[in-house]
Amino acid sequence: GPAVMWFRRDLRVGDNPALLAARGAGGGVVPLFVLDPRVWDAAGPARRAFLVGCLEALREQTDGALLVRRGDPREVVPAVVRETGAGSVHVARDTGPYGRRRDEDVRAALGAEGDVPLEEDGTAYAVGPGRVLKGDGSPFQVFTPFSKGWAQHGVPDPASRPRSVPWVAAGGADDLPAAPEVDYDLLPAGEEAALAAWRTFRDERLDGYAEERDRPDLDSTSRMSAYLHLGCVHPRTLVEEARAHGGEGAEAYVRELCFRDFYADVLWHRPDSAWEAYKPDLAGMEHDTGAAAERRVDAWREGRTGFPVVDAALRQLLAQGWMHNRMRMLTASFLVKDLHQRWQVGARHFLRHLVDGDLASNNHGWQWVAGTGTDASPYFRVFNPVTQGHKFDPHGDYVRRWVPELRGVEGSAVHEPWDLPDGLPEGYPERVVDHKAERQVALDRYAAVRG
Numbered sequence: 001g002p003a004v005m006w007f008r009r010d011l012r013v014g015d016n017p018a019l020l021a022a023r024g025a026g027g028g029v030v031p032l033f034v035l036d037p038r039v040w041d042a043a044g045p046a047r048r049a050f051l052v053g054c055l056e057a058l059r060e061q062t063d064g065a066l067l068v069r070r071g072d073p074r075e076v077v078p079a080v081v082r083e084t085g086a087g088s089v090h091v092a093r094d095t096g097p098y099g100r101r102r103d104e105d106v107r108a109a110l111g112a113e114g115d116v117p118l119e120e121d122g123t124a125y126a127v128g129p130g131r132v133l134k135g136d137g138s139p140f141q142v143f144t145p146f147s148k149g150w151a152q153h154g155v156p157d158p159a160s161r162p163r164s165v166p167w168v169a170a171g172g173a174d175d176l177p178a179a180p181e182v183d184y185d186l187l188p189a190g191e192e193a194a195l196a197a198w199r200t201f202r203d204e205r206l207d208g209y210a211e212e213r214d215r216p217d218l219d220s221t222s223r224m225s226a227y228l229h230l231g232c233v234h235p236r237t238l239v240e241e242a243r244a245h246g247g248e249g250a251e252a253y254v255r256e257l258c259f260r261d262f263y264a265d266v267l268w269h270r271p272d273s274a275w276e277a278y279k280p281d282l283a284g285m286e287h288d289t290g291a292a293a294e295r296r297v298d299a300w301r302e303g304r305t306g307f308p309v310v311d312a313a314l315r316q317l318l319a320q321g322w323m324h325n326r327m328r329m330l331t332a333s334f335l336v337k338d339l340h341q342r343w344q345v346g347a348r349h350f351l352r353h354l355v356d357g358d359l360a361s362n363n364h365g366w367q368w369v370a371g372t373g374t375d376a377s378p379y380f381r382v383f384n385p386v387t388q389g390h391k392f393d394p395h396g397d398y399v400r401r402w403v404p405e406l407r408g409v410e411g412s413a414v415h416e417p418w419d420l421p422d423g424l425p426e427g428y429p430e431r432v433v434d435h436k437a438e439r440q441v442a443l444d445r446y447a448a449v450r451g
């Protein structure tokens with residue numbers, strides 16, 4: 001019988017060891033994607049549209065054979081094996097908490113199905129989680145030493161791209177949903193688009209990356225995150241090509257890819273840290289609850305806090321399903337330290353809307369801001385939303401792009417619209433809190449838990 005290639009977060013044909021293994025089995029390859037309602041139902045419109053786009057692209061790459069079935073993989077995968085008489089199922093190892101449990105169950109169900117093996121080759125990371133360990137065999141808990149171990153371990157070469165794959169169309173029901181209508185430009189989806197975007201970035205902006213990566217007003221980062229999340233491109237390919245390009249920008253870029261591996265490694269060793277504090281030091285911290293607090297959280301979600309750069313970023317998230325790294329740090333700090341919310345509240349909102357929404361990078365990014373993470377920013381470091389605006393959006397262009405109410409304001413004055421001679425522009429909200437006062441509240445609560 002054929003082999004089933006069960007695509008999950010590896011929606012590509014190149015540099016895909018699991019696909020090479022499925023092809024090597026010799027009986028043709030049934031390409032399968034299972035639309036898990038558990039994942040789909042939690043996704044906002046941008047996430048859904050991007051996923052559907054990537055599946056459409058993969059269907060084209062598989063000569064139309066890609067089978068999309070909606071349902072619990074524990075039932076769907078064995079059913080497809082029965083229908084096709086497949087002799088093996090091939091995947092890349094999923095290292096997240098949910099994927100690990102799911103794959104154990106699927107493995108057991110396939111075992112009961114006449115001993116059909118679930119074969120794992122590769123992961124979504126340059127160096128697979130669990131592989132980089134300290135000399136004594138324990139996991140790293142701090143990024144810089146991890147990054148040294150990671151460099152020593154070495155990133156494997158990309159897997160070869162198969163010249164052709166004998167795709168087998170399984171037939172039967174097709175559950176590929178229509179992409180939800182979104183009224184803005186999404187990233188072009190799929191492997192070819194990912195590689196084209198990467199090569200443009202490499203040739204035009206990688207050299208300036210180390211210097212310009214912190215500027216949300218410039219188009220200075222690679223926008224590879226969503227492609228990496230769904231595996232339209234493997235990070236090995238990016239590491240190899242960045243290194244071949246060379247220079248300071250490339251070095252800084254590889255370091256960020258290593259950060260992605262680090263958080264996946266932390267989550268692998270500590271699956272509980274997806275939704276609970278990695279370090280319990282701040283347990284017992286007081287958080288705001290009640291109707292007024294809820295209203296402020298709603299204002300945050302909608303990008304109506306009255307702090308321009310915070311609002312610009314939160315609106316970009318809703319509009320595009322993406323936000324610049326600096327802005328993720330700033331808006332997260334605002335929710336945790338100005339609005340005194342648990343980081344999980346914001347992490348959930350981000351995961352729903354980010355096209356790159358990723359449990360390891362997102363939730364550990366939030367823990368970093370909240371001061372509960374691995375080498376976290378100390379809790380007493382509170383970002384000032386006005387200063388951050390002036391620093392990272394010096395001319396105010398980023399704010400004007402995303403906050404139409406402030407488009408009439410010139411230059412950096414846009415960061416303090418309450419000081420404009422004509423008053424606050426019409427339609428733009430008053431500040432929901434007094435930053436200076438809330439900063440003090442945050443520091444007091446911090447002092448209270450630290451004793």
Ligand code: FAD
Binds near residue numbers: 358361362366
């Ligand atoms: P580039 O600057 O071009 O970086 C290249 C790649 O390196 C990224 O695509 C990403 O894969 C990796 N990378 C860069 N910075 C980080 C980082 N701090 N941590 C881990 N990997 C990194 N990244 C996600 O991929 N998914 C998330 O859900 C996510 N949530 C975040 C939440 C918070 C609160 C914070 C502070 C950061 C989060 N990040 C997340 C990390 C980072 O903001 C994004 O990876 C980056 O902004 C994506 O844009 P880019 O591809 O243009 O980045």
